[in-house]
Amino acid sequence: MTPAALPFSETSFTLALGLLLLAPLAIAGVALMNAGLGRSRSAVQSLLGNLVVIATAVIAFALVGWAFAAGTPPDHVFYMSGKPWNWAGTGHLFLRGLDSEPAHVQLTFLFEMFSVALAVLIPWGSGADRLRLPAGAAIAAAFGAVLFPLVAHWIWGGGWLAQLGTNFSLGSGALDVAGAASVHALGGLCALAVVWIAGPRKGKFPHEGLSTAMPGHNIVYVLFGCLVTLVGWLAWNMAGSLLWLDAPPSALVVTAVNTVLSASAALVATFSVTRIRFGKPDASMCANGWLAGLVTSTACAGVVSPPVSILAGLVAGIVTPLLVELFELALSIDDPSGAITVHGAAGLWGLAVAGIFAPRPGQFLAQLILISTLLGLMLPLVYLIFWLMNRVLAFRVDPDGERLGMDLHELGGNAYPEFVVHRDESYR
């Protein structure tokens, strides 16, 4: 992947800026889905938490993270076997000098800031109904200051993954058009770490029998969130193609077509799979399939053909409901938003697709090394950081808070105060 420092034409710059202003719709859509897939007694905490984690992560990224993520030489480099390994940026802390940077550098900052904002919603959604607001903010700070900037620099800032092409003849280096690795796969791995550390919701996995179904409280939010994400994703993928692939504006139509095709194929596949398995299509699972298709397109919409996008979406759509079921029923992983599958697994699948169907030799190997880095290096690092943080600031709410609901316990009010609160049989 080409480093970020390529100057833009005026048209590309204007287009990228305009598209980036639409990208927050993806964030809004994911926030709506997070709220809808949680319980009614945690709805306000979920939506307020979305804002809190976004704000914290963005500030952490601006003050600290951008210094590591920026691809402005000279970077931190060490040499091994005669090859440079660029592992972190050496930008200025506290955004010093950003206003005097070239416009395209400011644009990359804006793109990465939105990327951080989207990525931190992923673990927050997985920790729904038991993750405390201060813990969510702490996770967001760590993500914005350290975790995201490292991966973003390696891929987008001319880091060692981006240089796999020039140093080891592996295609054009690790390819990630709009954040499948640094946003979705990394966010999904963070979600897995959060779920492991916080544990399942109370009553989710009884000692005997199957796990307890805890469906989302407002499927209308979830499905409306799906529609909103489409607009944001189109903008995101096209802006990513302009920024990181140096694509001409004329190539963006195919990127948009690929994005829609991938999501549509995934939805059709999930609809069919759930229809066959349960007799009726499952709305929340279809929403997960749609989002998995969009996440898959994040990696490959700018580099593959429309038929390949359909194939990638179909596979994502078939695998998503099966994987969500496997995680819940067989592996005892309580992930209310399905983010580990939808963002983590679909992100990794998209990265693989970009390698399999890329025209350059060696590209698939570069993508495999990117996947290996996320799984083998970032997941243990994320878990270690979160585990240490949990020792200082407990992630999980106390049992009484979980019984009351996060809204009452943390905020003192409900999302739906006129509703009658029924006695909860599980706490007798």
Next chain:
Amino acid sequence: MRFAGLLVMPAGFFLSIAAILLFSGSAQRAAFVLCGLAVEAMGLVVAIRGHMQLIRNPQRQDFDPGISGSANQ
């Protein structure tokens, strides 16, 4: 057990890195990188099994899993 699995995973990553440093042929590199991914997958399986043990054995867990009945919305 979860920590054991997570400690195994970086070994897979270093195997992948060693592949591109030690070999120049694409077949050898691919084989080593795939081995690295397999090691990571094994580590992930061990970590997930550790998680499942914690869920099923409430005495050993550092979170409160909830072990009774169903929960309402």
